[in-house]
Amino acid sequence: MMDFQRRRLALAMESTPTLLRRATDAAASATSTVSAAEETIAPYDHGLNGVAQTNNMIFKQGLWWMLGAFGFVILLVRIYQVMWSHIRHVSAMSIEGERQTYWKYAQAHWMPSFKTDVWYAPLWGKRHNREIRLSSAMNMGTLPSRLHFGQLALYGISNIVYMCYVDWSNSNKYSLCAEIRGRSGTLAAVNMIPLFLFAGRNNPLISWLKISFDTYNLFHRWLGRLAIIEIFVHFLAWSIVQMAATGWSGLVDRVFHDPFIASGTAGSWAMFVILILSLSPIRHAFYETFLTTHIILAFIVLVGALIHCLTPTEIATGLPQQTWFMAMFAIWMFDRTARMVRLTYCNWSSRGFTEAIVEAMPGECSRVTMHLPRHVDIKAGTHAYIRFAGIKPWENHPFSIAWVDHHSEELPVDEKELMIMKKNTTTSVSFVIGAQSGFTRDLYNMANNSPSRAIRTRAALEGPYGGHHGLDSYGHAVLVAGATGITHQLSYLRPLIEGFNDGSIATRRVTLIWIVRDYEALEWIRPWMDEVLRMPNRKKILTIKLFITRPKNSKEIVSASSTVQMFPGRPNIPLLIRKEVHAQMGAMAVTVCGPGALADDVRSGVRQVQEEGTVVDFFEESFTW
Template sequence: MIHRGSHAKMDQLYDSVRRGIANVAPSDLMTPSRIVERAADAVSEDAEPTSTIAPYYQDLAGVNQPMNMVFKRGIWWMLGIAALLVLGIRISQLLWMQLRQVAAMTQPREKQTYWKYSQHEWMPWIKRYVLYAPLGKKRHNREIRLSIAGHMGTLPSRFHTIVVGVFLLSNTIYLFWVDWNQENKYALCAEIRGRSGTLSMVNMVPLIILAGRNNPLIWMLHISFDTYNLLHRWMGRVVIIEAVIHTISWSIPAVADLEWSGAAEASVTSWFYGSGWIATIGMVILLIGSLSPVRHAFYETFLNSHIALAIITFGGTLIHCATAHIEGGLPQLPWIIAILILWGLDRFARFARLAYCNWTRAGFTTARCQAMPHDVTRVTLTLPRHVDIKPGTHAYLRFWGVNRWECHPFSIAWVDHHATRDSGLPVAEKEPLTGIDYSRTTTSVSFLIAAQTGFTRKLYDTTVAHSKRFGSPAVFMKAAMEGPYAGHHSLDSYGHAVLFAGSTGITHQMSYIRHLLKGYNEGTIATRRVTLVWVIREYDSLEWVREWMTEILRIPHRRDILRINVFITRPNNARDMSPPSETVKLFPGRPNIPLLLAKEMAEQVGAMCVTVCGPGALADDVRSAAIAVQGETVCDFFEESFTW
């Protein structure tokens, strides 16, 4: 059925064409092109005024595409140059550390004086006020608590603030570099629409690169995933805000031309408009779910919904770019295709690492879970193949009996390699000439997991329940390890290493201690003094690492370089303070970190590094002390953290 309005418009169009033909001169009656031209002019004269708005929300009229491409190149060149600059600095640092290690590894501690002092007078200033400095006075990694259940996250460091600030400022300038003197407000909306949409897509490319665990920039630039995660969050916020501005800039002329009902109908009936709305709504929900209080209160839900909403956003954006009223789609179509490829490659790399580490013809990875004092689960994974794992690494774990689809990162505390049953003698004894036959070894990897909420709490409760039910000290279940990741902070070139750990943060430092003692005995590292400071609440927490610590104390010559100071903040009785060894000392209360570090500085051997892994408050105290001692001598600071 044809509506009356349609008849009226057809009659009006017919009258316009008829008048146009009537105005054709008799000499032009034999020229068809002239007849068509006059008819088109008549139709244009009778068109409604609102039709002039349509190009500013339907097509690229008013969009300054050349300037959009200039700003696209500006952002990508800025990020590329920054990456190249960091790469150059990292290469020079690695070469210097390699030179220092080679020169000092055969020298006694008293002959490492040259490496003790800074080679550049400006370097301590940079460390004190830029690289290591918190945003304010002291607080950096200590959470801003709202309640017991949730918090606002952490504050970025001063250097990270500068990086994020430059990125935000550049995007703000690019976004509002438009012709504000434009008299046609709909043309201005079109220019803002094109600029904001382009910038959103431009920033989405590095956003996806930085989000991946297998991001190649991590090992190329030796920058931690924690830093990339911070940049990912801020880039994501910028991408979403620009997408919202893009949608609002479309809505203003669309509503002016079609009214609210017409704009809503167009959004529902058009693939181009509808997919754009779906992508924008998906982004807004992503932003709400990623707000720090929401993310920390419902972290497991956030992880799963984040992936689902990202897929919806990518799909909507792809359809939006492909179904535009332009031949070949929008100019941004290749970018979203590249984004999907990058995201798919990261997912494939994660799957490949899972398959490689956890499956062979001999079987799958199994986990031995044991409940330890103070709600800690000690987990030892037996991988079915040999996996080379460096000190200071972490891995993502998932358990078939505990939320099998979720995986969380944990520091690797201890690694052992074992000969398989069919290899006969231990591998090292059986093949002294050709080395270890890795095809006949398996690897066990151990973790300490403190029960908090969600996944970690369910793991501990499941372990305790199974132990009580079957009367066994440990529970076995299928598991999988994705990793290892990180491990790019090498301590081998430092003559002096001071390691701080809080609670289960000892896992990060145990791997370094074992590696440094082994390297000292083999003469392959420069380290001549190692001091461990471990802060725990109860004496029973020593049980977490008793097996590993016993093995460390049996390593030859460990008395020459290793000192261990354990601070128990809540000792039960005086007997708990009896030292188990001359090099292992127990102290009640909390450590005076500035005093401890000042004492280490007074006895510094060669270049010094200070590392910390533990609660945010402890990490901030160690950072503050490391900043305070910056001066003539070399003191580098490393922090291991998982801010989410």
């Protein structure tokens, strides 16, 4: 018995190393297998392998539904506003201003606080359109409003959440990179559709939703930044797997010789250059160069992305995003075609082409009158893009339309004859353009250097655009202008006075507040203002308050009458608005066009008077860039 136990113990001792070696070998083999699995590159270096396409399409729908929800809510609000304005217009246009009490006060008790805290609220404080200046020649642009910031934040956070919703527990980093590559590329393509749509002047959403191009431009800039970040992640995720599969030499070879990768790389680098050039200090310092370069680079991005989606060698039918980029190309072509149609229609007829008279005005301004060879209907509060044959004809810039005249040799007898006569009518459109730098400075210098300080040149007008804010339903209108911003406000005066005389509008009181540096600025608009002051019943409806911030002579500051008043120095804008509210007739509209600091003061003043409980609506005309 003892001998058996000794032999069994000896056998166990001899077999233990063998078992240990077997166990160690098995563990090593398992570890090797796991390691090999973690480092597997193929098939994640090509095609849609590893791309979570189902989730990509779900997140695509999520972003588009969010944009659609934004648009739908705004559309409902606009429909309500249009209907309410129409009802107010029809019911108040035959009532004296003092009796428009029903429309003077807000019908919903929560509306004034909503306007104060959300609708008209800046992000914080009162700064919104006042530029954040870094130096006298450089600034960082403007801040979004509280409402716009909320929309941008919600959309941006959605992008981040969708971007991060990947399988981080995946032990194969190359598979993880493939999933990130597919997600980032899909999100970038999704964002590029509204990016191109919002960049167009003929974006149909502008008129449908009555949102200014300036607001769409804000969203365009932030969508572009989102798309560029996602494109960079897309390129980086592909590069990691490609480097592991073929090394640096293989990556470079594909970048330069594979149409699929080369087109994507070209588009990615074009977007990166756009990002650098669009940084606010650079964009503002070299805006005209930036604009031209931006259009060229955007076209490269569009073509590169389209080729990238059509030419993957591993997928015979191309990437699923190809139809999206075809839609972008259609959007781009629609905007360009619409612009060409507008240019052709406004500036050419059997009578010839548009000519412009450019006059150099005091205060380094140009007064431009464009004689169009046909009748063009132009509403108050609109703007147009103009260009001149002798001054960088490839450039065009937006300016508010100050005055419109229609010229005909015959007077119409009835509406039918009026329609016929429009074919034989021409239109004159006038602007006041301050000489800043680049295009506007060249325009002023060309006129100023002429012996008569005026030139006649071939020109072209593209427009009109804007004009979404009608004032006819308001019993009281306050128009605030700074410097050349008078052009926007001046365009309302004649229609409002004519409507008052015809009894076709609800407006009973109009106050024009104009802030200028010196008295010479009156020359900019003298011929049009003289016509306004001669209109019948002008004194019954219009009061003009002119503030000269730097008068050269105190004798210049002379009020012509109680309805045309002049004051030295800068006005207290909130106090002026409060005084208007105390004399308010019906619903009130306050509009502003001028420097960002002035616009912010007016916005602040309107927010302050909401506590009165009266209807005071705010409209801002701006061209931020």
